């Protein structure tokens with residue numbers, strides 16, 4: 165197996181490095197800018213040079229580069245090493261923008277894509293309901309046409325970031341007489357609209373990242389629908405594919421591994437650095453094996469993409485691999501920390517990114533790893549998808565499936 169990228173790509177890497185050396189970190193007066201403003205300025209330059217927002221047309225604020233998985237990989241690697249800002253990592257950029265580009269109306273792309281990728285507006289995802297999670301198509305929130313508006317009534321739950329969001333993309337039942345998957349539409353809602361009540365839910369990490377969202381006679385314009393009426397399920401599949409791919413990136417696992425190795429070097433077990441402990445070493449090697457397999461599956465997926473081949477089961481396994489690894493890493497970190505891990509204050513956030521070496525971060529990563537295995541489709545449901553669609557095994561006998 166040849167894992168080298170080839171001369172042309174390595175020449176491109178030099179270009180990327182030259183750009184980064186000249187532009188990040190910001191220098192002179194620019195270095196004094198508030199962090200977010202500095203990141204925004206850098207992103208503008210990176211977009212104009214073709215390094216960020218590569219698959220987004222110029223007219224919507226992207227850099228419109230032809231698809232090139234290897235160049236994309238080189239950019240991720242070099243920006244990662246330089247700790248330079250990539251595209252904002254919000255629900256809007258990762259899920260809504262690709263969905264609008266695939267299925268949105270022209271005016272929707274013009275209105276929403278640019279401000280979203282520039283980080284000027286934030287989105288939340290209104291899919292789950294108290295009785296509809298894995299069986300999402302059973303959702304009950306109702307949308308009825310009244311003149312030029314949809315009128316929405318119902319309740320969403322686990323809505324991440326709703327308290328900070330400017331808009332929500334959500335699934336509502338608009339065709340109550342159709343079969344369950346065919347009765348759903350994909351609507352956009354301005355979160356400032358009258359009738360929306362957002363109530364934060366406190367998580368075991370101590371923070372309140374997600375919320376209940378109550379919708380009482382909430383009006384949204386008739387044309388704020390993505391895809392056709394009753395085709396929201398199809399549209400939502402596009403969004404979910406992007407959500408799972410973003411959760412299933414091996415770069416995050418490699419970052420976690422290096423944090424774990426530093427922890428094992430710096431903490432002691434029975435007076436010895438933890439990394440000398442045979443049990444810790446065995447588990448570290450096992451985890452590294454999982455991570456390398458995940459990384460090489462990613463390479464295989466990239467090379468299939470380059471040949472326009474369907475990555476099939478490899479893509480389906482991404483999210484499951486990544487969340488399993490995140491949990492195993494955090495579990496070993498907690499074992500190394502021992503009693504110290506129990507009394508630590510919690511770091512903010514869901515713990516989905518790289519965990520630094522602080523005890524608080526590891527505890528947060530541990531708790532967050534349980535949540536992220538549920539978000540975007542639970543691990544068990546992922547296993548069903550892999551078994552049924554990837555391996556062709558017989559379908560699960562869940563009672564509601566054929567409705």
Ligand SMILES: Cc1cc2nc3c(=O)[nH]c(=O)nc-3n(C[C@H](O)[C@H](O)[C@H](O)COP(=O)(O)OP(=O)(O)OC[C@H]3O[C@@H](n4cnc5c(N)ncnc54)[C@H](O)[C@@H]3O)c2cc1C
Nearest residue numbers: 289290291292297298322323324535538539540541542544
């Ligand atoms: C951190 C986090 C962030 C989230 N953010 C959002 C958000 O922004 N917007 C949003 O809409 N939702 C969000 N969610 C909700 C998430 O999508 C749901 O929690 C998820 O789809 C599971 O649904 P549920 O919680 O109703 O569990 P259920 O579907 O009730 O599942 C309960 C258990 O049963 C198992 N199970 C269910 N069906 C099957 C089956 N057919 N075969 C095998 N096992 C099965 C599941 O694996 C699970 O273990 C978030 C969740 C988390 C944890």
